[in-house]
Amino acid sequence: DIQMTQSPSSLSASVGDRVTITCRASQGIRNDLAWYQQRPGKAPERLIYAASTLQSGVPPRFSGSGSGTEFTLTISSLQPEDFATYYCLQHNIYPHTFGQGTKLEIK
């Protein structure tokens, strides 16, 4: 199985901060990676697909980059509604695998 190592596991930040979350794949997955946001009690929502394509309707403060084995999600200026948990997902090889998640909390 491809292991997705996501870091950090938790992050404390303030409104207006710029934050970056990283996912490393144990082998190359081209750009077959997505980023999801999950709020408590809700289903995940896709923010980024194909590693760097912004999902329609998602604010442009979210951006993704990377290819192969290293990927990043950046939030350029945190807003109050961004405090949630974030996951990466690789869908290049079965079984598809998620990162462990990053809980973004208010400082």
Added chain:
Amino acid sequence: QVLLHQRGAGLLKSSETLSLTCTVYGDLFSDYYWSWIRQPPGKGLEWIGEINHSGISNYNVSLKSRLTISVDTSKNQISLSLRSVTAADTAVYYCARRILTSSPLSWGQGTRVTVSS
């Protein structure tokens, strides 16, 4: 706009069979892959498996011996059956839809399943 509506029993005893359905409304059923994903309480997301409208499926090896995912195109419905459940299968279960070359975009509302001993 597509809607994925999940149904199924939320409380089971150890050794019973977990059965969930996911019915698709408002869009074509074909040309998509239909995934099941779960999330134990307080933990991360785990990919369970998926199937397409032709019945071609892929499963997480860790669950494969107990798992069946099936499709009923006449009902626009996908089903999950997980046999011999234990407390470790306690989780919120989601169905989700993706196209072959991408990741899941549309998700069901989630079904909370609790397995008691």
